[in-house]
Amino acid sequence: MNRAWLLALGVLATLIASMTGLVLLPDKQLRPTEPVKDEDRDITLPAGYFGDAEEGRRVYMDLGCIYCHTQQVRPEGFGADLERGWGMRRSVARDYIFDDPPLMGTMRTGPDLMNIGARQPSAEWHYLHLYDPRITSPGSIMPPHRFLFDLRRFADGLPAEAVRLPEAFSPGGPAWIVPNDRARRLVAYLLSLDHNYEVPEAR
Amino acid sequence: MTEASQPLPTAQDERERLTRIQIDRSCRQTVVWYYSSAVFWLLVGSALALAASIKMHSPGFLAGWEWLTFGRVRPAHLAAMIYGWGSMAGVGTLLWLQARLTRNRLPFPTLLPATAIIWNLTVAFGVVAILAGYSTSIEWIEIPPSTAILFGFCIAVIIAASIRMFRSRESSHTYVSQWYLFGAIFWFPLLYVSAQIFLHTPAARGAVKAAANWWFAHNVLGLWFTPIGLATVYYLIPKVIGRPVHSYHLSLLGFWTLAIFYNWAGTHHLIGGPLPAWLITVGIVGSVMMFIPVVTVAVNHHLTMVGHFHHLRHSPTLRFVVYGAMCYTAVSFQGSLQSLRSVNEISHFTHYTIAHAHLGVYAFFTMVMFGAIYYVAPRLLNAEWHSAGWIRVHFWTTAVGMAIYWLGLTWAGWEQGRMMNDPRIPFLDIVRFTVPWLWSRSAAGVLMTIGHLSFAWLFWNMLRRRGAWLPGPTLLFWKRSAESLPEGAAE
Numbered sequence: 001m002n003r004a005w006l007l008a009l010g011v012l013a014t015l016i017a018s019m020t021g022l023v024l025l026p027d028k029q030l031r032p033t034e035p036v037k038d039e040d041r042d043i044t045l046p047a048g049y050f051g052d053a054e055e056g057r058r059v060y061m062d063l064g065c066i067y068c069h070t071q072q073v074r075p076e077g078f079g080a081d082l083e084r085g086w087g088m089r090r091s092v093a094r095d096y097i098f099d100d101p102p103l104m105g106t107m108r109t110g111p112d113l114m115n116i117g118a119r120q121p122s123a124e125w126h127y128l129h130l131y132d133p134r135i136t137s138p139g140s141i142m143p144p145h146r147f148l149f150d151l152r153r154f155a156d157g158l159p160a161e162a163v164r165l166p167e168a169f170s171p172g173g174p175a176w177i178v179p180n181d182r183a184r185r186l187v188a189y190l191l192s193l194d195h196n197y198e199v200p201e202a203r
Numbered sequence: 204m205t206e207a208s209q210p211l212p213t214a215q216d217e218r219e220r221l222t223r224i225q226i227d228r229s230c231r232q233t234v235v236w237y238y239s240s241a242v243f244w245l246l247v248g249s250a251l252a253l254a255a256s257i258k259m260h261s262p263g264f265l266a267g268w269e270w271l272t273f274g275r276v277r278p279a280h281l282a283a284m285i286y287g288w289g290s291m292a293g294v295g296t297l298l299w300l301q302a303r304l305t306r307n308r309l310p311f312p313t314l315l316p317a318t319a320i321i322w323n324l325t326v327a328f329g330v331v332a333i334l335a336g337y338s339t340s341i342e343w344i345e346i347p348p349s350t351a352i353l354f355g356f357c358i359a360v361i362i363a364a365s366i367r368m369f370r371s372r373e374s375s376h377t378y379v380s381q382w383y384l385f386g387a388i389f390w391f392p393l394l395y396v397s398a399q400i401f402l403h404t405p406a407a408r409g410a411v412k413a414a415a416n417w418w419f420a421h422n423v424l425g426l427w428f429t430p431i432g433l434a435t436v437y438y439l440i441p442k443v444i445g446r447p448v449h450s451y452h453l454s455l456l457g458f459w460t461l462a463i464f465y466n467w468a469g470t471h472h473l474i475g476g477p478l479p480a481w482l483i484t485v486g487i488v489g490s491v492m493m494f495i496p497v498v499t500v501a502v503n504h505h506l507t508m509v510g511h512f513h514h515l516r517h518s519p520t521l522r523f524v525v526y527g528a529m530c531y532t533a534v535s536f537q538g539s540l541q542s543l544r545s546v547n548e549i550s551h552f553t554h555y556t557i558a559h560a561h562l563g564v565y566a567f568f569t570m571v572m573f574g575a576i577y578y579v580a581p582r583l584l585n586a587e588w589h590s591a592g593w594i595r596v597h598f599w600t601t602a603v604g605m606a607i608y609w610l611g612l613t614w615a616g617w618e619q620g621r622m623m624n625d626p627r628i629p630f631l632d633i634v635r636f637t638v639p640w641l642w643s644r645s646a647a648g649v650l651m652t653i654g655h656l657s658f659a660w661l662f663w664n665m666l667r668r669r670g671a672w673l674p675g676p677t678l679l680f681w682k683r684s685a686e687s688l689p690e691g692a693a694e
Contacts, residue, residue: 004366004369018466023401026479030410062336064277065274067277072477093479096413101341144263144266146266
């Protein structure tokens with residue numbers, strides 16, 4: 001094996017083989033996957049992301065939420081995701097057909113968010129949690145995202161989304177936080193994360 | 204090895220020596236550019252790493268700036284270290300090794316240094332893009348897809364230089380390092396460009412993009428850093444101790460089994476995830492099969508070293524390289540075990556994985572690159588390292604720092620995983636449990652950063668040629684019988 005081209009061909013062949021096996025073949029297998037039809041509500045699921053939720057997904061990506069939060073529920077008997085109430089069923093490939101890119105994650109410094117919209121449906125909770133995670137979750141090591149909010153000291157002229165801070169977190173008198181556009185979109189995205197519906201492959 | 208040691212210098216030895224000097228001189232500009240840039244990115248990456256580490260246990264630290272929020276600093280750290288420090292130190296070493304192995308001067312004396320500048324600008328663009336909020340949020344490839352064109356151009360020039368040197372090599376025998384380098388140089392661009400296509404075009408969809416992500420990310424380590432690191436180990440250990448590699452046949456077996464199996468291991472990052480079971484199983488099989496190349500390489504390196512461990516006391520290069528080679532064996536064994544479902548059920552999604560990743564990229568690859576720079580830079584600049592003391596500081600802070608890092612996070616991660624799998628334990632209790640170990644990581648990070656600063660200080664003085672003119676090597680301790688060292692050992 002002393003010819004450059006033969007060596008080059010050999011090493012390229014090994015990589016092309018694994019690319020075929022690990023990317024191209026799975027894509028061929030999963031490409032025909034379609035959303036499931038929910039007869040009761042006359043919609044198809046997953047629904048995909050629209051409007052604020054779609055833009056909020058971009059905020060989730062640029063703030064790097066993925067480095068501490070997964071979006072995948074492990075199957076029964078593997079870990080304790082279902083017992084922890086992180087979802088009613090395991091996640092399947094179908095759940096991600098509109099995810100570009102999928103935000104499955106590999107680290108759980110914080111809990112899984114695959115169904116956070118169902119588990120924590122209050123926008124107000126999310127605003128407080130994003131502003132300072134220790135308001136809602138004592139002992140959390142999630143970074144505060146104060147840069148997504150305006151702090152107001154007076155009750156006059158507050159927009160509807162304004163949330164009053166608990167006294168322990170507003171030294172110097174009453175204070176309200178007003179989410180900016182990015183915070184509103186991010187929360188819209190988080191509230192859209194709900195995969196608690198049946199799919200044929202995870203019955 | 205072609206540079207066999209002789210008791211008395213002959214006319215032939217003298218010619219050999221002059222050829223080596225000419226080769227090293229031809230590499231000077233390019234490789235010094237790559238190495239200096241690598242050291243710069245090492246410092247940038249360390250600063251970002253420390254910030255990220257401190258934020259994990261003290262979330263209020265630098266929390267006011269969106270640019271410096273944890274979710275941006277962490278991927279910026281990875282980009283600076285992988286594409287800045289690791290890749291640039293790797294390319295510098297790769298070019299020098301190929302020039303030495305083929306006994307050719309390094310071609311393209313203007314184009315190759317230009318690629319170093321382009322590479323720097325690309326990494327800088329990527330790191331700033333991540334901090335500014337343009338991360339792709341795809342692990343290991345957060346930098347924008349447009350970088351594929353720039354990296355692609357640089358690698359194309361490097362491939363052209365490699366082929367040119369290879370075709371006009373003096374001996375028809377191909378040393379094992381050359382195989383690994385050839386692998387790395389062809390694998391990386393194919394991997395990088397095709398991953399960008401799968402991830403940013405409809406060529407793959409939904410969950411398959413995650414498979415493509417881990418096919419890429421795992422192979423950056425397996426088919427880019429690992430072959431460059433192993434090529435360096437295969438070259439430097441025999442060089443420094445002055446005896447050939449234990450077995451040529453074992454090294455060939457090691458190379459081709461790595462080429463065949465490492466490729467397939469990536470999907471072990473998705474065990475328990477929403478992908479077809481066969482795909483995950485393939486990843487596990489590939490990971491377990493990695494025992495073959497790993498044992499092969501470990502046996503070969505160890506049998507080469509046997510009886511020569513006393514050189515570790517004197518040679519800084521050997522110390523770093525042997526530390527790295529041993530950690531390669533350790534990280535690979537750990538990796539194969541970690542891919543088993545029963546282990547992965549606990550270790551996945553925890554700090555255990557972070558410790559494992561650093562054992563690979565840092566304890567193995569980075570330490571080997573430190574060793575390589577200690578060997579190569581004096582030959583390029585005709586000057587010696589100006590202080591053995593700072594080299595010792597560098598070695599001990601990084602070696603001990605890495606050990607603390609790995610032990611703390613491996614233990615904490617394992618417990619974290621066990622607690623997470625017990626639904627009776629509230630999640631925030633697990634978070635509280637990990638905090639002291641996150642502090643231990645920051646302490647380790649401070650040590651490693653002190654090491655990097657010492658190294659940067661040494662390198663800066665090397666560039667200014669503060670050290671002695673080359674005739675004698677910087678040894679960590681002066682040896683009574685230095686003259687009895689084989690020629691290859693004189694560094």
